[in-house]
Amino acid sequence: xxxxxxxxxxxxxxxxxxxxxxxxxxxxxxxxxxxxxxxxxxxxxxxxxxxxxxxxxxxxxxxxxxxxxxxxxxxxxxxxxxxxxxxxxxx
Amino acid sequence: xxxxxxxxxxxxxxxxxxxxxxxxxxxxxxxxxxxxxxxxxxxxxxxxxxxxxxxxxxxxxxxxxxxxxxxxxxxxxxxxxxxxxxxxxxxxxxxxxxxxxxxxxxxxxxxxxxxxxxxxxxxxxxxxxxxxxxxxxxxxxxxxxxxxxxxxxxxxxxxxxxxxxxxxxxxxxxxxxxxxxxxxxxxxxxxxxxxxxxxxxxxxxxxxxxxxxxxxxxxxxxxxxxxxxxxxxxxxxxxxxxxxxxxxxxxxxxxxxxxxxxxxxxxxxxxxxxxxxxxxx
Amino acid sequence: xxxxxxxxxxxxxxxxxxxxxxxxxxxxxxxxxxxxxxxxxxxxxxxxxxxxxxxxxxxxxxxxxxxxxxxxxxxxxxxxxxxxxxxxxxxxxxxxxxxxxxxxxxxxxxxxxxxxxxxxxxxxxxxxxxxxxxxxxxxxxxxxxxxxxxxxxxxxxxxxxxxxxxxxxxxxxxxxxxxxxxxxxxxxxxxxxxxxxxxxxxxxxxxxxxxxxxxxxxxxxxxxxxxxxxxxxxxxxxxxxxxxxxxxxxxxxxxxxxxxxxxxxxxxxxxxxxxxxxxxxxxxx
Ligand SMILES: [Fe+2]
Ligand SMILES: [Fe+2]
Numbered sequence: 001x002x003x004x005x006x007x008x009x010x011x012x013x014x015x016x017x018x019x020x021x022x023x024x025x026x027x028x029x030x031x032x033x034x035x036x037x038x039x040x041x042x043x044x045x046x047x048x049x050x051x052x053x054x055x056x057x058x059x060x061x062x063x064x065x066x067x068x069x070x071x072x073x074x075x076x077x078x079x080x081x082x083x084x085x086x087x088x089x090x091x
Numbered sequence: 092x093x094x095x096x097x098x099x100x101x102x103x104x105x106x107x108x109x110x111x112x113x114x115x116x117x118x119x120x121x122x123x124x125x126x127x128x129x130x131x132x133x134x135x136x137x138x139x140x141x142x143x144x145x146x147x148x149x150x151x152x153x154x155x156x157x158x159x160x161x162x163x164x165x166x167x168x169x170x171x172x173x174x175x176x177x178x179x180x181x182x183x184x185x186x187x188x189x190x191x192x193x194x195x196x197x198x199x200x201x202x203x204x205x206x207x208x209x210x211x212x213x214x215x216x217x218x219x220x221x222x223x224x225x226x227x228x229x230x231x232x233x234x235x236x237x238x239x240x241x242x243x244x245x246x247x248x249x250x251x252x253x254x255x256x257x258x259x260x261x262x263x264x265x266x267x268x269x270x271x272x273x274x275x276x277x278x279x280x281x282x283x284x285x286x287x288x289x290x291x292x293x294x295x296x297x298x299x300x301x302x303x304x305x306x307x308x309x310x311x312x313x314x315x316x317x318x319x320x321x322x323x324x325x326x327x328x329x330x331x332x333x334x335x336x337x338x339x340x341x342x343x344x345x346x347x348x349x350x351x352x353x354x355x356x357x358x359x360x361x362x363x364x365x366x367x368x369x370x371x372x
Numbered sequence: 373x374x375x376x377x378x379x380x381x382x383x384x385x386x387x388x389x390x391x392x393x394x395x396x397x398x399x400x401x402x403x404x405x406x407x408x409x410x411x412x413x414x415x416x417x418x419x420x421x422x423x424x425x426x427x428x429x430x431x432x433x434x435x436x437x438x439x440x441x442x443x444x445x446x447x448x449x450x451x452x453x454x455x456x457x458x459x460x461x462x463x464x465x466x467x468x469x470x471x472x473x474x475x476x477x478x479x480x481x482x483x484x485x486x487x488x489x490x491x492x493x494x495x496x497x498x499x500x501x502x503x504x505x506x507x508x509x510x511x512x513x514x515x516x517x518x519x520x521x522x523x524x525x526x527x528x529x530x531x532x533x534x535x536x537x538x539x540x541x542x543x544x545x546x547x548x549x550x551x552x553x554x555x556x557x558x559x560x561x562x563x564x565x566x567x568x569x570x571x572x573x574x575x576x577x578x579x580x581x582x583x584x585x586x587x588x589x590x591x592x593x594x595x596x597x598x599x600x601x602x603x604x605x606x607x608x609x610x611x612x613x614x615x616x617x618x619x620x621x622x623x624x625x626x627x628x629x630x631x632x633x634x635x636x637x638x639x640x641x642x643x644x645x646x647x648x649x650x651x652x653x654x655x656x657x
Contacts, residue, residue, distance in 0.1 A: 172447055367545075
């Protein structure tokens with residue numbers, strides 16, 4: 001793929017938190033932001049977007065027990081679904 | 092989520108009451124100038140205004156068409172979506188501008204048989220022969236590789252951005268509004284394509300070789316675009332220099348001539364519409 | 373059954389979601405990767421049959437709608453690959469499995485689209501069938517997959533609507549256009565019914581997938597729902613639907629690679645992949 005994996009967070013409108021919406025690949029931070037705009041906010045203007053490299057996220061374990069399966073190999077913490085607040089926003 | 096099990100509440104419920112904000116790019120309405128006052132201010136030369144709208148509209152439509160050919164063929168999905176977004180922005184500008192040209196000066200619209208349901212914007216797009224088109228050869232040029240596409244897009248966006256910036260003060264309020272909307276879009280197109288040019292120029296040996304080649308092939312395109320809009324030369328030269336600097340690329344010689352790919356483009360684009368001159372779509 | 377497995381079974385049984393870092397049986401993970409990947413491949417390959425008409429769309433509005441629609445499908449592919457990546461596979465690996473034929477995509481995209489009416493028919497019937505299949509998946513047991521499906525389903529309903537609207541407009545046009553619509557529906561109806569998969573009696577994995585909450589309804593249930601939903605729409609449109617008798621051997625042939633356009637679709641994908649290799653490489657440095 002084109003560059004590293006980035007996680008994307010979108011503020012659907014003012015007054016709401018940024019919510020995790022998915023991920024994408026990009027050459028660098030600036031392109032990740034642009035790709036996120038094109039891919040995840042095609043239908044609405046006026047939103048705020050965060051992108052963060054998946055390998056920069058530190059995540060907790062879902063419970064005390066260590067999972068037998070590490071979901072993403074060497075990039076264990078790539079999908080921070082704990083950041084989710086309620087439903088996926090209506091984009 | 093609307094349940095689809097119940098025929099009374101299927102996805103067709105909203106068919107007549109679509110929320111245009113959720114239709115991709117406002118495609119929920121038929122007339123691009125719907126709700127806009129068609130009045131042309133006194134003192135505005137209608138023939139010149141229509142010609143200007145047509146020229147800007149043609150340019151946007153042709154470039155949009157070439158970009159749309161990338162759909163399902165881009166280097167990755169992210170880029171596929173991004174190219175389609177640029178194509179859709181330009182297509183949106185084209186619709187507004189062609190429709191405006193037709194309102195300002197109905198004489199520019201090709202004559203169709205009586206009773207034809209074809210709207211003016213489509214008559215202009217699908218029933219006009221090549222000699223009547225006023226876009227650049229650069230815009231109509233057949234696609235090359237991805238490097239060629241981002242270099243062309245950068246050159247065309249750089250010129251168009253300055254042209255539209257200057258039109259935001261035009262006495263025709265419709266053209267001024269289209270230009271203001273276009274400035275936002277073009278700023279993004281220039282930025283997106285410029286970043287790709289830099290990334291490719293600084294990437295691998297192969298990508299640098301291809302980017303240099305594209306720049307050379309498109310040197311006559313740069314010359315053509317500046318010939319069409321000489322007034323913007325100083326502004327846009329500075330931007331190109333900045334890009335070349337960031338990419339560590341040399342400015343190519345401006346020799347050479349561009350092929351005329353417009354007839355082929357139109358033969359394809361107009362084929363279905365012309366096969367059904369009385370058709371409704 | 374150990375503690376982890378019991379915990380997993382309990383989570384699924386109370387219709388709660390499994391999330392990426394949870395323990396999961398290897399069979400569950402493998403089934404999910406395969407299902408999500410094949411779904412993603414279908415979205416991406418599905419760009420081609422309609423995408424072929426973008427440059428010839430007969431009005432500027434239709435060109436806009438069609439390009440936006442096919443673009444959405446690229447987005448759907450991306451959301452789904454992104455969900456699959458939470459299970460420890462990369463998009464590169466999945467694309468390689470698509471192109472080697474190790475993973476399949478929906479059989480429907482192996483049929484040709486010789487007429488502009490096919491753009492409408494695909495929106496109406498193919499996206500319509502996809503909605504029937506996919507709405508229940510919004511409640512699937514794996515969190516990232518379900519969330520991707522919520523977004524996809526919202527966009528699919530616009531796809532179906534634009535397709536139906538195109539057909540409706542063409543039906544109000546010339547006799548030739550009405551004939552185009554009927555001819556297109558004649559070609560796509562049975563392949564659309566096949567989109568729900570083989571009859572339940574011949575679908576060995578359905579029971580396991582339903583127990584795991586990956587699937588929520590059987591193939592035949594979903595197919596019946598689709599037929600029931602579509603009949604009044606066909607009537608409103610003024611087209612006749614061919615019978616519902618499907619040649620299941622045809623489905624087998626098309627899925628196993630012997631459909632009218634299998635080779636063409638994969639070659640197109642492979643070409644785009646190869647042509648873009650130097651770009652991806654340059655951007656990954
Ligand atoms: Fe889709
Ligand atoms: Fe769709």
